[in-house]
Amino acid sequence: MSLKSKSAVVTGSTSGIGLAIARALAQEGANVLINGFGDPAAIEKERAGIEAEFGVKAxxxxxxxxxxxxxxxxxxxxxxxxxxxxxxxxxAGIQFVSPVEDFPTEKWDQIIAINLSSAFHAIHAAVPGMKSRGWGRIISTASAHSLVGSPYKSAYVAAK
Structure with missing residues (x-):
């Protein structure tokens, strides 16, 4: 499927799975916005590389x-x-491993915010434009933890 003339936002895409998704969308012709943390020079290298390799805006x-x-x-x-x-x-997603009784409250809040609430906020901001154009696709990555829990990963499992 060609995504020529389409544009994508991929959260958590400065490395790993997110970067691979952004590159795959660019390979199909989509302009891409990448997002995440990391070394600024490495991020710029990836962004410029996407533009050069696939001939899209990034x-x-x-x-x-x-x-x-x-x-x-x-x-x-x-x-x-x-x-x-x-x-x-x-x-976008992060992980922290700890028994629940020792799990830091600030880590719980951070994981829920990034792994769960950020999806709502991004959808909330993107859907009006998608509806006005009559076209849009929303993909939310998950993990095996959306089906089966793991010890010491209470916040991650709850968010998935």
Whole structure:
């Protein structure tokens, strides 16, 4: 399927699975916004590499997925730069392993914010444009933990 003239936002895409998803979408012709944390030079190398290799536009947003206003600004950046967000991939995720009685409250809140709430906030910001154009796709990555729990991963399992 060609995604020529489509644009995608992929959260958690400066490395790993998210970067592979962003590259696959670019390979199919989509402009992409990548998002995440990491070494600025490495992120710029990936962003520029996507543009050079696939002949699409690629931009970077360092939006913090625990901050709803930054998520909305990220979606607005993609809409302004590309004219639309046609595909949203909710991929951002973090992990922390600890027995529940020792699990730090701030880690619980951070994992729920990034692994669960950020998807809602991104969808909330992207759906109006998708509806107005009559086209859009939303993909949210999960894991085996959405089906089966694991010891010491209470927040991650709850979010999935």
């Amino acid at each position: 931009v970077y947003s360092g939006a913090d997925m625990t901050k709803p206003e930054q998520i909305a600004e990220m979606i607005a950046l993609a809409e302004t730069t590309f004219g639309a967000v046609d595909v949203l991939v909710n991929n």
